[in-house]
Amino acid sequence: MYSNDQLKEVSTQVRRDILRMVGIAKSGHPGGSMSSTDILTTLYFNEMKQDPATWTRDGKGQDMFILSAGHMTPVYYSVLARAGYFPVSELATFRSFGARLQGHPSIRKGLPGVFQASGSLGQGLSAAAGLALGKKLDKEDNFVYCLCGDGESEEGQIWEAGMFAVFHKLDNLIAMTDWNGKQIDGPVDQVAGEGDLAAKWEAWDWNVIVAEGHDFDSIKKAFELAKAGKGSGKPTMILFKTEMGHGVDFMAGTHKWHGSVPKPEQLEDALKQLGETSLGDF
Amino acid sequence: MKKYIDTGKKDTRSGFGVGLLEAGRADSRVVALTADLKGSLKMDAFAAEFPERFIQCGIAEANMVGAAAGLAITGKVPFIGSFAEFVTGRVYDQVRQEVAYGKANVKIASSHAGVTLGEDGATHQTMEDLALMRALPDMVVINPCDFNQTKNATIAAAKYEGPVYLRFGRPSVPNFTPENEEFVIGKAQILNEGKDVTIVACGHLVWEALLAAEALEAEGICAEVINMATVKPLDEEALVASAAKTKAVVVAEEHNMAGGLGEAVAGALARALPTPVEFINGQDRFGQSGTPSALLAAYGLDAQHIAEAAKKVIARK
Numbered sequence: 001m002y003s004n005d006q007l008k009e010v011s012t013q014v015r016r017d018i019l020r021m022v023g024i025a026k027s028g029h030p031g032g033s034m035s036s037t038d039i040l041t042t043l044y045f046n047e048m049k050q051d052p053a054t055w056t057r058d059g060k061g062q063d064m065f066i067l068s069a070g071h072m073t074p075v076y077y078s079v080l081a082r083a084g085y086f087p088v089s090e091l092a093t094f095r096s097f098g099a100r101l102q103g104h105p106s107i108r109k110g111l112p113g114v115f116q117a118s119g120s121l122g123q124g125l126s127a128a129a130g131l132a133l134g135k136k137l138d139k140e141d142n143f144v145y146c147l148c149g150d151g152e153s154e155e156g157q158i159w160e161a162g163m164f165a166v167f168h169k170l171d172n173l174i175a176m177t178d179w180n181g182k183q184i185d186g187p188v189d190q191v192a193g194e195g196d197l198a199a200k201w202e203a204w205d206w207n208v209i210v211a212e213g214h215d216f217d218s219i220k221k222a223f224e225l226a227k228a229g230k231g232s233g234k235p236t237m238i239l240f241k242t243e244m245g246h247g248v249d250f251m252a253g254t255h256k257w258h259g260s261v262p263k264p265e266q267l268e269d270a271l272k273q274l275g276e277t278s279l280g281d282f
Numbered sequence: 283m284k285k286y287i288d289t290g291k292k293d294t295r296s297g298f299g300v301g302l303l304e305a306g307r308a309d310s311r312v313v314a315l316t317a318d319l320k321g322s323l324k325m326d327a328f329a330a331e332f333p334e335r336f337i338q339c340g341i342a343e344a345n346m347v348g349a350a351a352g353l354a355i356t357g358k359v360p361f362i363g364s365f366a367e368f369v370t371g372r373v374y375d376q377v378r379q380e381v382a383y384g385k386a387n388v389k390i391a392s393s394h395a396g397v398t399l400g401e402d403g404a405t406h407q408t409m410e411d412l413a414l415m416r417a418l419p420d421m422v423v424i425n426p427c428d429f430n431q432t433k434n435a436t437i438a439a440a441k442y443e444g445p446v447y448l449r450f451g452r453p454s455v456p457n458f459t460p461e462n463e464e465f466v467i468g469k470a471q472i473l474n475e476g477k478d479v480t481i482v483a484c485g486h487l488v489w490e491a492l493l494a495a496e497a498l499e500a501e502g503i504c505a506e507v508i509n510m511a512t513v514k515p516l517d518e519e520a521l522v523a524s525a526a527k528t529k530a531v532v533v534a535e536e537h538n539m540a541g542g543l544g545e546a547v548a549g550a551l552a553r554a555l556p557t558p559v560e561f562i563n564g565q566d567r568f569g570q571s572g573t574p575s576a577l578l579a580a581y582g583l584d585a586q587h588i589a590e591a592a593k594k595v596i597a598r599k
Contacts, residue, residue: 057355058355058356058357059355059356060356060357066352106383107384107385108383108385115355116351116352116355116380116384116386117379117380117383117384118379119379120375120376120378120379122344123344123348123375123376123379123380124348125348126344126345126346126347126348126349126351126352126376126380127348127349127351127352127355127380127384128352129345129348129349129352130348130349130350130351130352130353130354130355130356130360131352131353131355131356132352133337133349133352133353134352134353134355134356134357134358135356137313137334137335137353137356137358138356138357156344157342157344157345157348157376160340160342160344160345161345161348161349163340163342163345164339164340164342164345164349167338167340168337
């Protein structure tokens with residue numbers, strides 16, 4: 001188990017990776033990547049039973065993860081690389097021609113750790129529900145995790161999957177929402193009026209946990225509670241309250257960094273703010 | 283010409299139901315999902331015998347596609363069943379992302395395709411689904427012709443590793459192919475050898491093509507009839523060999539012109555052996571309510587229209 005200090009160090013390095021990746025690629029989505037960094041770091045370094053050395057796409061005998069908000073590849077790829085799924089040096093190839101690190105997750109380039117293509121929003125929770133049902137049919141104990149965006153949850157299919165997971169009693173499914181309140185065109189409440197996600201998921205009859213997505217104690221506690229939901233017959237939704245662009249002052253809390261890339265001088269400033277870590281840049 | 287006996291009219295969707303049950307018995311990885319159309323898709327027997335492997339999704343097709351992809355990733359062989367329009371047009375992006383691009387071993391069981399769905403009318407009668415599915419890389423597209431072939435194609439689809447679109451229909455149609463003939467994906471069947479014209483057909487129109495060939499024979503025209511049950515990958519070898527012999531081709535399908543079997547055949551011939559082609563299809567139209575036979579005639583899809591097209595294309599040689 002990683003201590004909070006260790007997780008903090010990994011997260012700092014992941015945020016550095018995110019910014020350097022989008023900087024090199026001159027494209028990509030840093031905002032949501034930085035809001036979900038602490039969640040995914042905790043998930044991969046502390047929670048998931050998944051071994052890079054024996055990883056296979058069928059996920060037999062391991063926990064599985066689907067990134068439903070597929071545009072958050074910078075954080076996903078960095079965490080996978082830092083967790084040992086592929087060399088960290090490969091992060092430099094993000095979004096380039098021929099790279100395994102496609103703009104959105106792909107299973108066609110053989111990148112270890114990726115179970116399914118994603119990026120067309122609203123679909124990953126259904127795939128995760130299918131994985132969870134497959135594990136139930138095979139009488140496997142492992143969990144299936146899935147990360148959605150709050151903007152993404154405007155898609156109707158998310159709620160279809162919500163109904164399906166309850167109906168089929170998928171209590172081995174732990175979904176998470178990066179509840180940063182922002183989407184491309186602006187704040188979520190000004191773009192779509194999504195309202196209170198906690199109330200909505202409760203109405204859908206899920207186990208609902210609200211947690212602080214940048215507080216490692218809160219994140220750990222949320223996962224603990226989620227796993228304790230096994231046997232309840234209900235899937236769990238953890239709503240992580242987060243901040244888009246978290247960790248860099250000029251990026252934090254604004255939708256403008258959803259899919260924008262820092263200029264060289266901004267990148268320098270951002271990396272200075274984050275500080276270096278013992279893990280080292282790719 | 284070779285005689286084909288109708289052993290009794292049956293619906294192709296029932297062939298799917300029997301094939302699904304057989305596939306399920308042969309392979310415990312086979313699971314079946316539906317979006318509130320268990321009865322229409324003839325999944326009852328499978329559901330009764332394998333209740334744990336039958337997954338009801340409710341009226342939520344988009345989620346059904348994604349859930350099937352997830353099941354496939356864990357090693358299951360999922361068949362998802364609904365009306366043709368609702369497992370293609372309604373969920374095109376889901377099928378594209380989760381199944382085709384995701385290379386998920388999902389079988390799309392597509393019933394009630396074409397105008398022969400009949401009385402429900404155009405909202406439910408897709409004439410565009412072959413085009414949508416053909417356009418997807420790595421998608422195998424099969425449109426078998428009768429009950430037996432649909433059963434055998436279902437069994438073949440279960441054994442095949444990869445995404446398959448399996449299209450069939452609602453009405454009872456003549457059942458004339460052998461009961462237990464192995465279905466080979468990508469292999470056309472020469473139902474009748476001829477020398478004057480080639481009639482290529484799929485689905486319900488294969489029987490109409492045979493009737494047309496009989497009528498042509500009475501007029502001294504010897505038609506070769508090809509059952510192109512696998513629309514993709516197209517058996518170009520069989521097609522080109524036949525066109526080389528007859529030098530005239532008619533393509534018949536219960537689908538519109540754009541993106542259907544006709545364009546697939548025309549494209550293959552344009553590359554390999556430019557040949558005059560006439561097209562029997564819904565052209566560029568929506569369907570409407572009516573009986574299947576009335577609609578086949580009204581949309582120019584029956585044997586009479588096929589025979590006329592054959593004479594027309596022969597005149598163009």
